[in-house]
Amino acid sequence: MNDNQTFDPVCPLPISEKNTVQLAHGGGGRLMQKLIQDVFVQAFHNPMLEPLHDGATWPVEKGTLAFTTDSYVVRPLFFPGGDIGSLAVNGTINDLAMCGAKPLYLSVGFILEEGLSMEVLQRVVNSMAEAARAAGVPIVTGDTKVVDRGKGDGIFINTSGVGLVPTGVRVLPTLIQSGDAILVSGDLGSHGVAVLSVREGLAFDGNIESDSAPLYDIVADLIDSGIELHCLRDLTRGGLASVLNELAVAAKVGMTVEEPAIPVNEPVRGACELLGLDPLYVANEGRFVAMVPASQAETALTVMRRHKVASLAAHIGVVTDRDPPMVVLRTVVGTHRILDLLSGEQLPRIC
């Protein structure tokens, strides 16, 4: 027996002192109850969560409900400008916002890997709580499972969200019309490059930070300003190019995008040039495109630019009447080419 420990006949050992996640933390017993109370309820506390019932309940308001879900498996868990926790909150809030919905409530499901440090879990949970509070969207129900060591990657998080679409608001890909202006809410690629830089240990000049941010306030401001939002879409995996292709197909339209008008900041451009990546395909977590009537494009940009995260909002292109659908890029040298979907992940090149 280790001389530094006093003999303690109680079995099991004082489990509350464990500093790593154990299988028992997901086992439904006392250890799990303690984890829920000490970590999750402490951080997320709100009147709808506190009964710790099987689900949260609330009276239904008038209007249309929006419901979405997303899972987060990012590695590393912490990166410049964010972490998996704030990402899981902002990402689901943004999916609701892109439906034109005011986010109301979130759920969270954790899949934790046995052996995960409690300190890491606490940091992630605190970050989620802070992001939820900042956005004014409470986490009202949740679930925890623990998987064997080696069967997970530290933490996987699923969040689902419910939102309310105000009466009269309809935001759908099928409403995109030929002639619509294509607006992007800010510079592209920071999130993907920030995560890549820490994951691969690459150092880039200029401190590239993730753009992870909640976007509902901007959407609300656009709606309140009378902008007729035909479609919104956040530019997550696959970046701008993939989103435009998805929307063009869904709306059966063409799109022409002006390469020089697309904002990409210098450090991100530099990193992408170096690695052979195209920033138009790199992931973002706090950027979206909006399709609005051309006559409202300037007003919409003014509204967007009032918000810090959209201060670089830009008018990048136009929806065209084209069948079959295709996204065409007018390059910096004035020629045209297809902006296509990628076939797989972007891979850094040899030379």
Add this chain to the structure above:
Amino acid sequence: MKYVDEFRDRAVATALAERIKQTVCQPWTIMEVCGGQTHAIVRFGLDSLLPPNLTLVHGPGCPVCVTSVSLIDQAVCIASVPDVIFCSFGDMLRVPGSRGDLFGVKASGGDIRIIYSPLDALELARKNPDRKIVCFAVGFETTAPAWAMVVAQAKKAGITNFSLLIAHVLVPPAMEAILSSPQNRIQGFLAAGHVCTVMGYEEYETIAQTYRVPIVVTGFEPLDVLEGIAMLVSQLEGGRVGVENQYARSVSREGNRRARSIVSEVFEPAPRIWRGIGEISASGLRLKSAYRTYDAELKFQRELGQLAEAKEDPECQSGLVLQGLLKPPDCPAFGTRCTPEQPLGAPMVSGEGACAAYYRYRSHAKREI
């Protein structure tokens, strides 16, 4: 962005295109050697700025594309050995051999790491003394100095759990193979700027004179390529033959002496099979005898000895594409039976492959932009 935007200026591009149009009187067929140039041409639509009687043909300068099927099979075989950590640059992982690709090995549990620098692989060897670190050393003269340096460092540090599977190739022998072919129709070359940054361009002077073919060492930005073409057609129309240097901000005649010296310290020329083309003598690199212990082909002789003969997909015409005898969209399989998701050959998957460039930026569905 500095050093990029000034080489993508629309007004200058238009002026250069106009200069080319004014210069060209006769039909000419020219080849850009490097896949990076091919991508610049297709990505920025530079060929649409050129007169119709000037034909651009895409060359063999994509290291991923020319790596032979048998070497891909060897990589797949070694990467499947349990205690191996197999390191590769990212764009090799999707290239199909006759026994699948490296992504397939990764999915089946193989430990495959994407590296960004050869030094990362040496670091892995230091940190994992109980594992065998094998690197897929792929590339032209551009990446050879980095691999040479790492091997020299490994030897100096006495690191033994480290080896290279070498697929290195050299540009000048490939250019000579193209020029010697009875089917050759190339009348001028844009030589690869980054290869010449390392090697200089003395050896191209001999090629230019022997085959009476003008060569312009050219960079990779849109204005570099357009200026290179302008210089090349000026030589062709003027009946001049010589080597000119468009990429003077990076390339000197003698190249990078230190880089050349470490390459010749560690490597020596060797015959190499080019995918779709066949064997070209002295067109590859192998480790010199003093460094031979770092050769993965020797270290894994037993495993590799059991490999069945490598087979190229008979429908893939990448050999013709790589020699400039076939444009990707003219291949019957292009965009139908051969796509980046289901490639028949390497040029459809590599970031610098000509087929991939056309598929991604052009009318792969045979549509007008």
